[in-house]
Every structure is written in structure tokens, then in C-alpha cells.
């Protein structure tokens with residue numbers, strides 16, 4: 196009975212993604228005010244700063260970085276691509292994988308110009324913003340593939356997608372809570388992706404706090420499991436991660452632009468036991 200309920204919840208969740216619109220999603224979340232590089236309290240610069248710091252700590256190292264549920268975005272691997280020689284992008288939806296391929300192939304088909312993001316991360320790295328073309332080339336060089344993923348499967352990627360030892364590091368942003376019907380599905384998904392990570396490898400997890408829905412396009416209302424900081428910490432512990440650091444960002448009023456009801460964002464750095 197319980198299993199049937201879980202399956203129904205996951206099927207309903209998958210159905211809510213059928214009309215996901217990458218262009219609209221990028222517009223809602225990755226343009227000002229949420230991505231205002233002139234403002235210190237804008238959410239995108241906050242996320243980029245968390246990722247920059249974490250990827251530059253000595254304990255985060257190895258060869259292979261896997262981004263879980265990339266969506267149509269690349270910001271989350273702009274720091275990691277300088278540390279890991281292989282970066283794998285993944286998403287459940289073909290429309291999002293197609294958006295990522297447009298960027299990778301530089302074919303002019305992208306729905307967002309990532310140049311300000313590249314420039315901003317160059318600045319964080321102490322490089323001139325004009326070096327952003329070098330950074331873009333570096334990222335294109337290290338991305339090895341863009342693969343389908345389903346975090347609700349005990350084996351989220353195709354069988355031979357990863358080396359047998361697993362990835363050295365996972366990054367995942369706004370994926371698990373926005374594809375899970377409830378807290379137990381979120382926690383299970385954390386366990387499933389943990390299976391892709393080598394013991395001692397790191398998980399860099401960014402997600403929404405207190406969010407019950409977001410729009411993935413006009414009239415595409417996607418349910419989200421509203422999380423608290425304590426629940427994130429508890430779920431990580433339950434699935435065999437040691438939490439190293441949790442940082443929280445509270446959304447300023449003018450960053451609430453009617454595309455979701457998020458109240459805050461967490462960044463967690465954790466290590467697989």
C-alpha cells in the first residue's frame with residue numbers, strides 16, 4: 196500500500212515536469228534581480244561564492260565531478276571545472292540536456308548568455324573578467340558527457356556511466372527537493388545519489404528552504420517538498436554523509452518575484468562516510 200502511494204507520488208512528480216520550459220526557467224531564476232552581479236545580496240552571487248569556496252578547499256579533490264540534475268544551467272560547475280579534469284552533466288529531461296548541448300557546442304542556440312557568470316567566477320578566482328573565454332573553453336574541454344538521470348532509481352545513471360569506484364565529488368543544486376513528493380523520497384534520493392560517490396568523496400548540495408512550489412514555465416507549477424535546515428542535516432546523516440558545513444541565505448523581499456515561494460537557500464558541504 197505504502198509502495199503504491201510512493202509510486203503514485205513519483206509518477207505525479209514526473210508528470211509535473213512534462214511541460215518544463217528551460218527558457219522560462221532560466222528567465223525566472225537566472226536574470227536580475229536573482230542574478231544581479233552588482234548586488235552583494237543577490238542569490239546567484241551567493242551560490243557562486245559558496246561553490247567557489249568549497250571547490251577551492253584542499254579536501255575537495257580527485258578526477259571526476261558529477262552534477263546531479265543539471266537542468267538547463269552550467270553555473271554550478273564553473274568553479275569545479277578548474278579542479279576536476281572530468282565533469283559529467285546529467286538531467287532527467289531531454290529539453291534540458293538539449294539546452295546544455297547548445298552551450299557545449301556553442302551553436303548559438305542557448306536561451307541564456309552565461310558570459311556574466313563566467314566573468315563573475317573569473318573575478319572570484321582572481322583572474323581578469325576578460326579571461327572568461329578561456330574559462331568557457333576549459334569547461335567545454337572537461338565536460339565528458341551529458342547523461343539522463345533519475346534520482347529515484349537505486350541506480351540513477353546507466354550501469355557503466357561511471358568508473359566502478361564512483362565519482363570523486365557530486366554537486367547538486369535545487370534538484371532533490373524539487374523532484375521529490377515528500378521528505379522520505381528526498382532522503383531516499385540522497386541515498387541513491389550517494390551510491391554514485393566514492394567513500395570519502397564530497398557532496399556539495401544547494402537547495403531551497405521552505406518552498407512548496409515553483410514555476411517551470413508559464414502555468415507549469417511544480418510541487419516541492421518544503422525543507423528545514425534540521426531536516427537537511429538529518430537526511431544527510433541518515434544516508435551516511437558527514438556534514439562539514441551548512442550555510443543559509445535568507446531571501447530578501449525584492450527577490451521574491453512570484454515564480455516560487457522559496458524563503459531561503461542552503462548550501463551543504465558533506466563527505467560520504
Ligand code: SAM
Pocket residue numbers: 209212215263264265266267268271286287288291344345346347367368369370373374
Ligand atoms: N540544477 C538546476 C539549477 O540549479 O537551476 C536545475 C534545478 S531544477 C529546479 C530541477 C531539475 O531536476 C530539472 O532540471 C529537472 O529536469 C530535474 N529532474 C526532474 N525529475 C528528476 C529526476 N527524477 N531525477 C533527476 N533530476 C530530475
